[in-house]
Amino acid sequence: MHSGESIHHTGPPPRVPARSALALLAVSVCLLAGCGSGGSEDAKNPGGNPAKKTAQAAGAATGPRLELRAADGQDHVPVTTGGRVSVEGGTLTKVSLTGPDGRAVPGERSPDKRSWAPSADLERGTAYRLTAEATGTGTGTGTGTDGHRTTRTVSFKTLAEADRFTGTHTPENGSTVGVGMPVSFTFDKAITDRKAVESAVEVSADSGQTVVGHWFGGQRLDFRPEEYWKAGSTVTVRIRFAGVKGAADAYGEQDKTLRFTVGRSQVSTVDAAAHTMNVVRDGRTVRRIPITAGADSSPTWNGRMVISEKLMSTRMNGATVGFAGQYDIPDVPHAMRLSTSGTFIHGNYWGKDSVFGKSNISHGCVGLNDTKGGGDPGQDAAWFYDNSLLGDVVVVKNSDDKVIAPDNGLNGWNMPWNEWKAGSAR
Numbered sequence: 328m329h330s331g332e333s334i335h336h337t338g339p340p341p342r343v344p345a346r347s348a349l350a351l352l353a354v355s356v357c358l359l360a361g362c363g364s365g366g367s368e369d370a371k372n373p374g375g376n377p378a379k380k381t382a383q384a385a386g387a388a389t390g391p392r393l394e395l396r397a398a399d400g401q402d403h404v405p406v407t408t409g410g411r412v413s414v415e416g417g418t419l420t421k422v423s424l425t426g427p428d429g430r431a432v433p434g435e436r437s438p439d440k441r442s443w444a445p446s447a448d449l450e451r452g453t454a455y456r457l458t459a460e461a462t463g464t465g466t467g468t469g470t471g472t473d474g475h476r477t478t479r480t481v482s483f484k485t486l487a488e489a490d491r492f493t494g495t496h497t498p499e500n501g502s503t504v505g506v507g508m509p510v511s512f513t514f515d516k517a518i519t520d521r522k523a524v525e526s527a528v529e530v531s532a533d534s535g536q537t538v539v540g541h542w543f544g545g546q547r548l549d550f551r552p553e554e555y556w557k558a559g560s561t562v563t564v565r566i567r568f569a570g571v572k573g574a575a576d577a578y579g580e581q582d583k584t585l586r587f588t589v590g591r592s593q594v595s596t597v598d599a600a601a602h603t604m605n606v607v608r609d610g611r612t613v614r615r616i617p618i619t620a621g622a623d624s625s626p627t628w629n630g631r632m633v634i635s636e637k638l639m640s641t642r643m644n645g646a647t648v649g650f651a652g653q654y655d656i657p658d659v660p661h662a663m664r665l666s667t668s669g670t671f672i673h674g675n676y677w678g679k680d681s682v683f684g685k686s687n688i689s690h691g692c693v694g695l696n697d698t699k700g701g702g703d704p705g706q707d708a709a710w711f712y713d714n715s716l717l718g719d720v721v722v723v724k725n726s727d728d729k730v731i732a733p734d735n736g737l738n739g740w741n742m743p744w745n746e747w748k749a750g751s752a753r
Contacts, residue, residue: 391417452487508718617684660701674708
């Protein structure tokens, strides 16, 4: 029906027998198709004329297609995308975005006049009215949009601060990491619709490895392949939380893509009983380092642990990990975190040289020989720090303790693959 046409009913329609209704429908179709007593060309040729049908379909378009990033009456619209407009088959001729006070929100149209966006993020928890107008362009493609004008108006309300959820992630965009680095999200609110949130994340590797997510409770979601990432591969993470309802009064708004590169393969194995660490890079042992691990009263966790943080110097206070009064060292050099609970592999300058490779004296960390201040590059701790990436794997074996929990740090590699997949909400 063309614009301006209308149909008026003066009363209830007369009842028509089913057989008569079918006959009337057939007549109407025949008239619309231009049927004659000899039958149409399409009737003679059921397959029809493909070129003719294509032209008819193309001519059915009556104007350019406007795409708005908010629906009329929609609440919880992301402030980053709510006012955006784009058009297909035409150019934008007018865009008006106003707030509750009627004032126009400044914005910019793209050079090709096919999109418009506010100059800054919208205000949170605020009502807006958006009107966009586009005119069809003469493309010569038979789209039927030439000169036609399309206008759309919507009213919406942006997502309030109290109603949104955010997910912080590791690793960072553009980083180079070790083969053990998972893609890990920590949410600031408990997620109840885990399937919706997990489905809004796509992790893919150009190595072709299958990547699966696993939930550790309601606020952490990790992704990894069955085996370590292939060295030299590129991993792409597409995050599409915008508009996703993760829980009651918890809507996402993040919408971005990040990529990181997997560096060389480095897996270092600590033998707590032999007091040594073998550093294996790309399948070849590059260094054998004497170490000191956890003492009998405070053994080091066993299992596969991922370096999640690197600190040139840090303070280690026993009070923060259940050893109040036993140590407080303000300048521990070359410290690399292996667990959330406080396990590090780090430089040790206070122990005698004779303990490294000979005995275990730590409170659970793995200690490497070092100097105070960590300024000597010839020390084992300095070498290991300089040659390690976030995401490198440190394996501890033969310690008198159990295997570290998969969620204590980025250590999901300690979980069997079948169990890992069972923790996916997809």
